[in-house]
Amino acid sequence: MTHILAIDQGTTSSRSILFDGAMKPVATAQQEFAQHFPRSGWVEHDPEDIWQSTLATCRSAIEKAGLTAKDIAGIGITNQRETTLLWERATGKPLHKAIVWQDRRTADFCRKLREAGHGAMITARTGLLADPYFSGTKLRWLLEMIPGAQERAAKGELAFGTVDSWLIWNLTGGKVHATDATNAARTLLYDIHEGRWSAEICDLFEISMAVLPEVKDCAADFGMTDPVLFGAPLPILGVAGDQQAATVGQACFQPGMMKSTYGTGCFALLNTGDQAVASRNRLLTTIAYQIDGQPTYALEGSIFIAGAVVQWLRDGLGIIQSAAETQDLAERADPHQDVILVPAFVGLGAPYWNAECRGAAFGLTRGTGPAEMARAALESVGFQTRDLLEAMRADMGQTGESTLRVDGGMTASNWTMQFLADITGARVERPTVLETTALGAAWLAGQRAGVYPGMEEFGKSWALDRSFAPEMNGEARQTRYAAWKRAVAATMSV
Numbered sequence: 364m365t366h367i368l369a370i371d372q373g374t375t376s377s378r379s380i381l382f383d384g385a386m387k388p389v390a391t392a393q394q395e396f397a398q399h400f401p402r403s404g405w406v407e408h409d410p411e412d413i414w415q416s417t418l419a420t421c422r423s424a425i426e427k428a429g430l431t432a433k434d435i436a437g438i439g440i441t442n443q444r445e446t447t448l449l450w451e452r453a454t455g456k457p458l459h460k461a462i463v464w465q466d467r468r469t470a471d472f473c474r475k476l477r478e479a480g481h482g483a484m485i486t487a488r489t490g491l492l493a494d495p496y497f498s499g500t501k502l503r504w505l506l507e508m509i510p511g512a513q514e515r516a517a518k519g520e521l522a523f524g525t526v527d528s529w530l531i532w533n534l535t536g537g538k539v540h541a542t543d544a545t546n547a548a549r550t551l552l553y554d555i556h557e558g559r560w561s562a563e564i565c566d567l568f569e570i571s572m573a574v575l576p577e578v579k580d581c582a583a584d585f586g587m588t589d590p591v592l593f594g595a596p597l598p599i600l601g602v603a604g605d606q607q608a609a610t611v612g613q614a615c616f617q618p619g620m621m622k623s624t625y626g627t628g629c630f631a632l633l634n635t636g637d638q639a640v641a642s643r644n645r646l647l648t649t650i651a652y653q654i655d656g657q658p659t660y661a662l663e664g665s666i667f668i669a670g671a672v673v674q675w676l677r678d679g680l681g682i683i684q685s686a687a688e689t690q691d692l693a694e695r696a697d698p699h700q701d702v703i704l705v706p707a708f709v710g711l712g713a714p715y716w717n718a719e720c721r722g723a724a725f726g727l728t729r730g731t732g733p734a735e736m737a738r739a740a741l742e743s744v745g746f747q748t749r750d751l752l753e754a755m756r757a758d759m760g761q762t763g764e765s766t767l768r769v770d771g772g773m774t775a776s777n778w779t780m781q782f783l784a785d786i787t788g789a790r791v792e793r794p795t796v797l798e799t800t801a802l803g804a805a806w807l808a809g810q811r812a813g814v815y816p817g818m819e820e821f822g823k824s825w826a827l828d829r830s831f832a833p834e835m836n837g838e839a840r841q842t843r844y845a846a847w848k849r850a851v852a853a854t855m856s857v
Contacts, residue, residue, distance in 0.1 A: 364433065364434060364435060364436040364812075364814070365383060365384035365434070365436060365814050366381055366382065366383055366384070366389070366428070366430060366434050366435050366436065367381070367382045367435070367436060367437055367438070367439060367805040367808050367809045367812070367814065367815070368380075368381055368421060368424065368425070368435050368437075368438045368439070368597070369381075369382060369438075369439045369440075369441070369801040369802070369804045369805040369808070370417055370420075370421065370438060370439070370440045370441070370442075370530065370804070371441050371442075371605070371798075371800055371801040371804065372413060372417055372440070372441070372442045372443060372526050372527075372530060373442075373443050373605065373626060373627065374443045374446075374463065374464070374465075374626070374627040374628075375395055375396070375398065375627060375674070376393050376394060376395040376396065376416070377393070377394055377396065377413065377416035377417045377419075377420050378391065378392065378393040378394075378420055378801065379391070379392050379393075379417070379420035379421045379423070379424040380424060380798060380801045380805070381424050381425065381427075381428045381430065381435075382801075382802070382805040382809070384814055384815075386802065386805065386806065386809070386815060386821075386824065388796075388798060388801075389428050390424045390425075390427040390428035390430075391424060391427075391798075392419075392420040392421075392423035392424040392427060393420060394416040394419055394420050395416075396408065396409070396412040396413065396416045397409065397412060398463075399460060402468075404466070404467035404468065404470075404709055404710070404718075405466055405467070405468050406462075406463035406465045406466045406709065407460040407461060407462060407463060407466070408446065408460060408461040408463055409460055409461070410448050410450070410457040410460065410461050410529060411457070413461065413526060413529065413530075414529065414530065414533045417530055418533075418592065421592075421593070422593070425593065431594060431595075432593045432594045432595035432596075432597055433595060435593075435597055436598075436808075436809065436812040436813075436814045437597065437598045437599070437600035437601070437808040437809065437811065437812040437814075438534070438588070438597050438598070438599045438600065438601075438808060439599075439600065439601035439602070439801075439803075439804030439805045439806075439807050439808030439809070440527050440530055440531070440585075440599065440601065440602045440603075440804055441527075441602075441603055441604065441605050441608035441800050441801065441803065441804035442525065442526040442527045442530065442546070442602075442604060442605060443463075443464060443526055443605060443627075444464060444525060444526075444545075444546060444549045444604040444605060444606065445464035445496060445497055445498050445501075445525065445549050445550075446461050446462065446463045446464050446498075446525060446526050447461065447462045447498045447501035447502055447505065447523070447525065448461045448523070448524050448525070448526070448528075448529045449502065449505045449506075449509070449512070449521055449522070449523050449574075450521065450522055450524075450529070450532070451520065451521060451522075452519070452520055452521065452522050452537070452540075453520065455532065455533065455537050458505065458509050458512065458521070459505055459508075459509060461526075461529075462501040462504070462505070464496060465496075465627075465628075465667055465709045466495065466501065466709075467495045467709055467710055467718045467719075468495065468501075468504060469495040469500035469501060469503070469504050470495050470710075470718040470719060472495075472500050472503065472504070473493045473494055473495050473500055473718070476493040476567075477493050481493065481567060484563070484564075485551065485564060486641075488554045488555075488556070488561050488563070488564060489548070489550075489551055489552070489553060489554065489555060489561070489564070490548070490555050490639060490641075490647055490648030490649055490660075491549070491551050491647055491648075491649075492645070492647070492716055493551075494716055494718065495718055496665065496667075496712065497549060497550060497551035498525055498549060498550040498551060498552070499550050499551030499552045499564065499568055499570070500551065500568070502523050502550075502552075502568070502570060502574075503568045503569065503570060506569070506570065506574075507569075513569070513571070516570070516571045516573060516574040517571040517573060518573075519573045519574075521574050522540050522574060522576070523574045523575060523576070524540070524542065524576055525542060525546045525549070525550070525604075527542055527543065527546050527602050527604070528540065528541065528542045528546070528576045531585050531586065531599060531602070534586075534588045534589065534592065534599060535585075535586040535587065535588060535589065535599070536589035536591075538586055539585060539586035539599075540576045540577065541576050541577045541578070541579055541585055541586070542576045542577070542578055542579070542602070543578070543579055543580065543581050543583070543602040543603060543604075543653070544558070544578055544579070544580065544581065544650050544652075544653035544658060545581060545602075545603045545604040545607040545649070545650050545651070545652060545653065546602070546603075546604045547560075547576075547578045548649050548650040549604060549649065551564065552564055552565055552568070552570065552575070553578070555639060555648070555649070555650055555658070555660070556639060558578075558658065559578070560572055560575050560578070579602070580653050580654055580655065580656060581601060581602060581603045581607070581611075581652050581653050581654060581807050582600065582601050582654055582807045582808070582810060582811040583600070583601075583602075583811070584598065584599075584600065585598075585599035585600065585602055586598075586599055587599070598812070599808075600807070600808040600809075600811040600812055601804055601805070601806070601807030601808030601809075601811055602804070602807070603652060603803060603804060603807060605624070605626070605630075605800050606624055606630040606632055606663065606800075607632070607649075607650070607651055607652055607661075607803070608799075608800045608801075608803035608804045608807070609622060609624040609630075609632075609770055609771075609799045609800040609803055610622055610632045610634070610651050610652065610661065610803065611651075611652055611803035611804075611806060611807060612770070612796070612798075612799030612800060612801070612802035612803030612804075612806065613768045613770060613794065613799050613803075613825065614821060614822040614824075614825040615632070615634050615651075615768065616634070616659075616818055616822050617634060617636075618634050618635055618636035618638075619633070619634065619759075620633075620634045620768070621633045621634070621755070621765065621766070621767055621768065622767070622768040622769070622770065622799075623748060623751075623767055623768070623769050623770075624769070624770050624771045624799075624800065625669050625670060625744065625769065625770070625771035625772065625773035625774055626669065626670050626771045626772060626773075626800075627668075627669065627670050627671045627674075628665065628666050628667050628668060628669050628670075628671065628712070629665075629666035629669035629744060629747060629748060629751075629771075630663060630664070630665050630666065631663065631664045631748065631751045631752065631755070631767075632649075632651060632661040632662070632663045633661055633662045633663075633755050633759065634651055634659065634660075634661055635660045635661055635662055635759075636659060636660065637657070637658075637659065637660065638660060639660040640660065640662055640758060640759070642662055642754070642758050643757070643758055644714055644753075644754035644755075644757050644758055645713060645714040645715070645716055645754065646662045646663060646664050646713055646714060646751070646754050646755065646758060647662070647663040647664070647665065647713065648660060648661075648662060648663075649661055649662075649663045652807075654818075662755055662758055662759070663713075664712075664713040664714065664750070664751030664752075664754060664755065665712040665713050666712050666713070666744075666747045666748070666750075666751070667708075667709050667710065667711070667712045668706040668707070668708055668709070668722075668743075669744045669747070669771075669773060670686075670771070670772055670773050671706075671708070672704070672706045672740045672743060672744070673686045673689055673740060673741075673773070674686075675706070675708065675740075676689065676736065676737060676740055680733075680736070682733040682736065682737070683733070683737065686772070688737075689737045689740065689741055689776070690741075690776045690777070690778045690779070692733055692734045692737035692738065693734070693737050693738040693741050693778050693779075694778060695734045696734040696735045696737065696738035697730060697734070697735060700726065700728060700730060700731060700735050701726050701843075701846065702724065702725070702726045702727060702731055702735045702736065702738070702739040703724070703725045703726055703739060703742075703743075703746075703846060703847055703850040704722070704723075704724045704725075704736070704739035704740055704742075704743045705722055705723050705724075705725075705743065705850050705851055705854040706722050706740070706743050707720045707721050707722045707723070707854055708721065708722045711851070711854075711855070713750070713751060713754065714750055714751070714754045715750075715851065715855065717855050720854050720855045720857065721854075721857075722854070723850070723853070723854045723857070724736075724739065725850045725853070741776070741778065741779045741782065742782055742786070744773065744779065744783070745779070745782045745783045745785075745786040745787065746786060746843075746844065746847040748767075748783060748786075748787060749786050749787045749844060749847075752765065752767070752787050752789060765787075765788075765789040765790070766789065766790045766791075766792060767783075767787065767789045767790070767791050767792065768792050768794065769783070769791055769792065769793055770793075770794065770797055770798075770799040770800065771797070771800075772797075774793050774797060775797065777829075777831075780793060780829075780831045781831050781834070783831070784831040784832060784833045784834070785833050785834055785835035785840065786835070786840060786843060786844060787833075788833050788837075788840060789833070790830060790831070790832055790833070791830065791831040792827055792829075792830050792831075793827070793828045793829050793830075793831070794825060794826060794827060794828055795826040795827070795828045796826070797828075806821055
């Protein structure tokens with residue numbers, strides 16, 4: 364029993380990766396599922412799609428590796444965070460589609476919270492902002508809009524969970540209703556300083572605490588899977604939200620270490636150790652990981668649209684057929700056109716936190732075509748990352764050159780990573796293992812199972828694939844960034 368099964372349940376697909384005893388991936392399975400957009404700014408998933416795609420990829424990865432359950436020491440789960448589900452305890456039946464983290468339907472409620480003066484208290488308890496991004500206001504919406512849900516929740520008949528809780532519930536046959544500290548810390552309901560659900564915020568949101576899951580460490584006993592699923596029961600031993608799992612997978616264990624993950628969105632985390640640093644620049648204070656009851660904190664900047672802008676080029680504009688085409692297009696773009704795309708398709712995240720604004724493009728000419736739009740799309744990810752790094756540097760009082768460890772699908776593009784280094788002025792380091800999110804979940808479970816090394820030895824195993832040093836001169840960097848800031852200001856003023 365030397366293998367670990369890592370479940371990486373994301374916004375657009377579910378993946379399962381089997382890692383061997385040396386923490387090397389030996390088999391992978393992936394399955395996309397449908398996105399639902401019932402109204403402008405609303406994003407939903409079918410909960411059954413999340414579960415069935417996860418189960419199918421688990422079984423497929425095990426089969427591809429030629430293994431059985433007796434070869435697997437445990438399961439690690441990492442997941443899209445903030446996505447909100449509500450189901451019946453008796454049947455496991457969801458009461459509504461999952462409301463995805465990108466969804467903005469609770470913007471009015473969040474605005475009213477701020478206007479009523481509750482924003483400061485919420486931030487003090489949770490490290491977060493009163494924004495529709497987080498799960499708590501989504502849960503409140505479900506309880507308010509579904510007939511009888513408030514009463515049933517108070518009676519203990521309903522269960523709330525983020526995606527990790529939904530998967531744990533289904534994997535254990537409904538025996539375990541739990542989450543980990545990193546996912547709990549993203550709900551807007553969890554006091555990250557006291558390490559417990561906040562009764563004050565739950566009362567404010569009119570949420571019965573009977574609906575909430577038990578909160579555990581990232582490496583803990585989350586129950587055994589139903590034997591029917593894989594032929595034998597498997598222990599679930601590690602859980603972390605996707606960005607925290609990537610932080611672990613990148614071995615950012617020391618204060619000051621920073622990583623940025625480029626998936627559907629982009630998320631940069633800076634380890635701040637045992638100090639929960641309060642941001643003065645509209646970043647989030649969150650839990651990076653929690654082991655043996657001890658939380659390690661981080662500053663986080665969240666960008667809602669990163670890889671999703673490439674999906675928009677493919678599915679919305681139809682100018683590419685695959686993501687790989689964007690690099691070639693960007694290289695062929697007219698260097699004399701300075702097209703800027705602000706991809707605020709579902710509003711803007713950190714450091715702006717504007718839920719109402721929508722995307723815009725600037726600098727279009729008669730000569731603007733697919734190449735220029737592709738370049739602008741990729742550059743938007745670099746510009747947004749710089750926004751986050753500027754805020755982090757200000758919060759931490761950092762000066763001088765920074766190093767940014769990167770992972771996620773977009774990091775395969777050398778062009779995008781070079782622009783990232785150029786526009787941020789930071790050295791960008793891409794590891795040999797790009798699947799750091801799944802690796803983080805696997806390590807959490809594997810060290811709990813006793814088959815993987817401890818934190819220090821694991822950190823030494825991190826290996827560099829390629830480093831990207833800034834090549835753009837300082838004047839050009841500032842000119843381009845100033846143009847981006849003007850474009851964002853114009854977008855938010857509409």
